[in-house]
Amino acid sequence: MPGPRTLYDKIWQDHLVGTQDDGGTLIYIDRHLVHEVTSPQAFEGLRAAGRKLRSPERTIAVPDHNLPTTEGRETHIEDDQSRVQVDLLDRNAREFGLHYYPVADVRQGIVHVVGPEQGWTLPGTTIVCGDSHTATHGAFGALAQGIGTSEIEHVMATQTLLQSKSRNMRVEVSGPLPRGVTAKDIALTIIGRIGTAGGTGHVIEYCGDTIRALSMEGRMTLCNMSIEAGARAGMIAPDETTFAYLKGRPHAPKGAQWEMALAYWRGLQSDPGARWDREISIDAAEIVPTVTWGTSPEDTAPITGAVPDPERFEGPKREAARRALDYMGLTPGTPMEEVAIDVAFIGSCTNSRIEDLRAAAEVVRGRRLAPGVRGMVVPGSGLVRAQAEQEGLARIFTEAGFEWRLAGCSMCLGMNPDRLEPGERCAATSNRNFEGRQGRGGRTHLMSPAMVAAAAITGRLTDVRKLETVAS
Amino acid sequence: MDKFEKLTGIAAPMPLVNIDTDMIIPKQFLKTIKRSGLGVNLFDEMRYDRDGKENPDFVLNKPQYREAQIIVAGDNFGCGSSREHAPWAIKDFGISCVISTSFADIFFNNCFKNGILPIVLPKEAVDVLMKDAEKGANARMTVDLPAQTVTTSDGEVFHFEVDSFKKHCLLNGLDDIGLTLEKAASIDAFEAKAAAARPWV
Numbered sequence A: 001m002p003g004p005r006t007l008y009d010k011i012w013q014d015h016l017v018g019t020q021d022d023g024g025t026l027i028y029i030d031r032h033l034v035h036e037v038t039s040p041q042a043f044e045g046l047r048a049a050g051r052k053l054r055s056p057e058r059t060i061a062v063p064d065h066n067l068p069t070t071e072g073r074e075t076h077i078e079d080d081q082s083r084v085q086v087d088l089l090d091r092n093a094r095e096f097g098l099h100y101y102p103v104a105d106v107r108q109g110i111v112h113v114v115g116p117e118q119g120w121t122l123p124g125t126t127i128v129c130g131d132s133h134t135a136t137h138g139a140f141g142a143l144a145q146g147i148g149t150s151e152i153e154h155v156m157a158t159q160t161l162l163q164s165k166s167r168n169m170r171v172e173v174s175g176p177l178p179r180g181v182t183a184k185d186i187a188l189t190i191i192g193r194i195g196t197a198g199g200t201g202h203v204i205e206y207c208g209d210t211i212r213a214l215s216m217e218g219r220m221t222l223c224n225m226s227i228e229a230g231a232r233a234g235m236i237a238p239d240e241t242t243f244a245y246l247k248g249r250p251h252a253p254k255g256a257q258w259e260m261a262l263a264y265w266r267g268l269q270s271d272p273g274a275r276w277d278r279e280i281s282i283d284a285a286e287i288v289p290t291v292t293w294g295t296s297p298e299d300t301a302p303i304t305g306a307v308p309d310p311e312r313f314e315g316p317k318r319e320a321a322r323r324a325l326d327y328m329g330l331t332p333g334t335p336m337e338e339v340a341i342d343v344a345f346i347g348s349c350t351n352s353r354i355e356d357l358r359a360a361a362e363v364v365r366g367r368r369l370a371p372g373v374r375g376m377v378v379p380g381s382g383l384v385r386a387q388a389e390q391e392g393l394a395r396i397f398t399e400a401g402f403e404w405r406l407a408g409c410s411m412c413l414g415m416n417p418d419r420l421e422p423g424e425r426c427a428a429t430s431n432r433n434f435e436g437r438q439g440r441g442g443r444t445h446l447m448s449p450a451m452v453a454a455a456a457i458t459g460r461l462t463d464v465r466k467l468e469t470v471a472s
Numbered sequence B: 001m002d003k004f005e006k007l008t009g010i011a012a013p014m015p016l017v018n019i020d021t022d023m024i025i026p027k028q029f030l031k032t033i034k035r036s037g038l039g040v041n042l043f044d045e046m047r048y049d050r051d052g053k054e055n056p057d058f059v060l061n062k063p064q065y066r067e068a069q070i071i072v073a074g075d076n077f078g079c080g081s082s083r084e085h086a087p088w089a090i091k092d093f094g095i096s097c098v099i100s101t102s103f104a105d106i107f108f109n110n111c112f113k114n115g116i117l118p119i120v121l122p123k124e125a126v127d128v129l130m131k132d133a134e135k136g137a138n139a140r141m142t143v144d145l146p147a148q149t150v151t152t153s154d155g156e157v158f159h160f161e162v163d164s165f166k167k168h169c170l171l172n173g174l175d176d177i178g179l180t181l182e183k184a185a186s187i188d189a190f191e192a193k194a195a196a197a198r199p200w201v
Helices: A007-014 A040-049 A080-096 A111-117 A132-140 A149-158 A183-194 A216-229 A240-246 A255-265 A316-328 A354-364 A382-390 A393-400 A449-458 B027-031 B085-093 B105-112 B123-133 B164-172 B176-181 B184-197
Strands: A016-019 A025-028 A031-034 A059-061 A126-129 A143-146 A160-163 A167-174 A202-207 A233-235 A278-283 A290-292 A300-302 A343-346 A374-377 A425-428 A443-446 B006-014 B070-073 B097-100 B117-120 B140-144 B149-151 B157-159
Touching: A007 A016, A007 A143, A007 A202, A007 A233, A016 B184, A025 B184, A031 A111, A031 A149, A040 A080, A040 A149, A059 A080, A059 A111, A080 B027, A111 A126, A111 A132, A111 A216, A111 A382, A126 A132, A126 A149, A132 A143, A132 A216, A132 A233, A132 A240, A143 A233, A149 A160, A149 B105, A149 B176, A160 B176, A183 A216, A183 A278, A183 A290, A183 A300, A202 A216, A216 A233, A216 A240, A216 A354, A240 A255, A343 A354, A343 A449, A354 A382, A354 A393, A354 A449, A374 A393, A382 A393, A425 A449, B006 B123, B027 B085, B070 B123, B085 B105, B097 B123, B105 B117, B105 B164, B123 B140, B123 B157
Parallel strands: A031 A059, A031 A126, A126 A143, A167 A202, A167 A278, A202 A233, A343 A374, A343 A425, A425 A443, B006 B070, B070 B097, B097 B117
Antiparallel strands: A016 A025, A025 A160, A290 A300, A290 A443, B006 B140, B140 B149, B149 B157
């Protein structure tokens, strides 16, 4: 009789293929998501070894990282190497018979937006993708992990992963979220508190009434950034919000199977008395709109705060902070609200879903981009884009002077034509502010969609709570 | 995969914390469809200026470290993206061992798949190794995987832990896909059981 278990323990045990004599543990993988950047070498490896792709029906492919987000991309991609990767995915997807959303398909988008949208992401499943932000899918109570290309090839050939079990970490957030505070601010607050290695070796489960009150979009934003806290995965136990989101999705179960699935899903909760290796609790009332000042997602400050003095830090972090401020072109003591921006980017697998666009549009409505600021809105999928157009959000953005672009990873990582010029400063809804991430020499400040919208309007980082929203 | 058994070589000190995979290999080099040839772009934006000229202050550009085979790094090495291009670039440059107080999980796993040994040691040990690495080319460290030890140029020995299965694969240069395929019957059995219990998946 097993003792009380965590949600992670339960999913792990339900996917255990076997523990090998030599110490490796094999876990079964229910869904494998594939994009064009980390898969070519894995497909090539399979071919070279004369191996088959074991379960094409469990493998879903979509191009996202390399794609330009402008019209005409389905017939021509200017950059040779990008075109080769996108073409190769197309060829591999057709040859191996994968579920596939090509560039021209309205369902195409960022892999972590498409998976949930199409109902591939289900509670209690194991999901992998050659992308660290696979953690996103944990929002549904799935065990979702980013893997490297060798592991991609392993999953392709065997539908399993060799792994040792991670530790359990519980992050509880309680109380109603204050006005102007979103899932992104929760994520940045957690990372600011525990650091980018704070979750290393752990799977995080987010609990508490604040989390329960989040929409699926908010939960995806939060789980998405688990990797920025160093965690192997992040997850949230499924509940009525999850089930309501899933019902009717193209690949979600139907009819009698839906009822059967629901019965199983309702058991996917951590048991009372389950053992946690680490526990953190956060009072939602203490969370404020948060921005980053440095080149690590742990370099956070409340928007009401100032650029910190590196001398305030201990040990090697002091040197890292000095280097970060030098790269970011910031002076200690400068109020965050005085930092002027060049670019406002709304998009990425962290914040490009319909709720994110609604939140940003709410701030932008009836206003215009500050002079000299370039504003970009990049929906997470073709379907999000279509819905935003239907709801009139696209018009709010374009009338304000934003570019309304096609779905893809865009400026989150600068592998496509959307990137910062050296020295340009960007308010971004993405997930990483690393040196060079959005383009060599580019300076990234991470924040929520509403906060990026506010910065776009005023031309500097701005406390969104100070801007009155115009009623629709 | 290359085997890793024992290595005696120059260690390059990189005391910076949170060296992320975007630093190790920037995104523009992820457009390759091969695993080889990335060594020249390892740490590209730190190693070269915007015109492609070498930055003489960067550790791997210093004459005494150009042939480094080991990196001694600050905390949380390899954080960020899952790109296996990071260990590919490290290996292609000629480095087969990275020593730090901690590694990001995905990067850590990726190393073992590419004949690179990542070693986790307590801060006090890494501090000693960092000092040893700062001595330059005359200081050669020895990493011994069967014995699970790192020995400084002065003969100080540190023992490290390593997962027994990963050690076994690295010592023998094993392709773990081949090993797992031998378990096909267990995978088939699992699929049959799971299909009955959770037919909607």
